Amino acid sequence: MIGIVMAGGKGTRMNLDDEKLLLKYEKPIILHVVDSLKNSNLFSKILAITSTNSPKTKKLLEENNIEIFNTPGIGYVEDLNLVLKSIDDAVLITSGDLPLLDENIIQKIVNQCESHKTWTSILVTKNFLSSLGLESDYPVNFNDQICHYTGISLVNSKKITSLENLEENCIIIDDKRIAFNLNSKQDYDLLSTT
Template sequence: MCGGRGTRLDSETEKPLFEVGGRPMLARVADALAGSRAETAHAVVSPHAPETREFAAERADLAPVETPGEGYVEDLRAALRAVEPPVLTVAADLPLLDADAVNAVLDAYDEARRGVPEPPSKTVCVPAALKRELGASIDTAFERDGREVAPAGVNIVAQTDTETMYETYDARLAVNVNRLPDADLAEALL
């Protein structure tokens, strides 16, 4: 998912192309996916990020999928019409993501779907306490089994309407770069 403008970053650069550690975040996420068990990667782009669309089109490992740019949920729905579930979705603002972290999510999904005819979708979350401990911003959090968790920007969307949660204490999934202090934190952790 890489169609955002990145207005909270207060940068002229489109969010997916914002550099962390000298490389665009989208390149870091694409490399993580390319090194993982994920079979195919698509860059879900919008009219709000034309340079991101061009960047993705130049990479052999990213096939752009055009969306209307009406927001994350609507763009995700548009993207899901172009590919067949189950689908791993990853936000482009996770510069610490690597192949091992992606494979851990895929492994958790594979484990959960053993013997289940229609496995549920899986939302990946991290404890909000981890984000606070690291100094990462928290834009969304909710209570789950007595703990406050935050979505990581990684999900597996299946063919059913049911959903389960995979909670991980993996810092690679806890740092979404939404603001300049998040970018500084990601650079320090790299």
């Protein structure tokens, strides 16, 4: 299995002077995410997906000997599609802005997913997200509940020719380690209270 960390976004919603993934939570958040994947001992390779939108993040990753896959930075779906076309293996995709991610929750996610499914997205419920003081702009209705994407998916890239019209499987895991992604300055401020 290959671990993919999406690290090429602009982070425009944060309105920061610097790149979002370089924000520190003991260490730069992007390194925390990569280390969590490494420490899970589940991946034959870990790839950080970068673009021209995140040159300082790319530089930090290279300085830490993390393998890079550079994309044009057109958009999340387009960049991910480009990466998945080059991989013929099972893949765990995570956003690079999950500061509480750890190896235990990664192991739990991988163990809960069915490998024969093409695409499994990990969701948290809106109620759980609200209980943490967090919000998300991308609700989805699943099992008669309002849920939100965590930015984590398990994908069997062998079965994918395009990201269009995929049958998406979903699993709800209400856990702050995957619910807490940084989309605003308020989210980053809340991080210090966890």
